[in-house]
Amino acid sequence: EDKVVQSPLSLVVHEGDTVTLNCSYEVTNFRSLLWYKQEKKAPTFLFMLTSSGIEKKSGRLSSILDKKELFSILNITATQTGDSAIYLCAGGSNYKLTFGKGTLLTVNP
């Protein structure tokens, strides 16, 4: 059975801190690793990673995939209160995404 494990499950930081969120996966027919941000209901897409070692960056957020170790990290630098959300990691196979339980990030002013 496919499995995605995220850590930590929750994290509280102060504005300006840098955070690293972790995601490990065991997905049959693995194709891609996706990160989503969920603030209220609908998860919004952040990154999709398919190749090892190539960092994807969007503003203060960046992510990288290690296909040998079956691992991905999401980094957020200079955190802001608006970054408070649940960050979901998902392993993609032929058509299916298997989600982890998410990391609840709280950024305090």
Add this chain to the structure above:
Amino acid sequence: GAGVSQSPSNKVTEKGKDVELRCDPISGHTALYWYRQRLGQGLEFLIYFQGNSAPDKSGLPSDRFSAERTGESVSTLTIQRTQQEDSAVYLCASSFPLAGANNEQFFGPGTRLTVL
């Protein structure tokens, strides 16, 4: 439409009643997915449609749950004889047909179901 839409946004029902949840995917997206998210949990896959057929229903938790899709567009998730453990947010997502490793799914705002 511009995005995935779902209705109703909230549904409160009594135990034992049937409910129908609706999803309108992004126009042109032939793949459609239903997920369930219980409080404090990740997304639990329920069913996948490609066009109007459902090649993977493996996530439906019991025979009280069913889903259909018509016109390669709207989908309805039906829960019969609802139980309190069915209370959750039900999320729908759609995507283009698979092209290599492109699995990006676009999510709707969800339906929050509360079974009293």
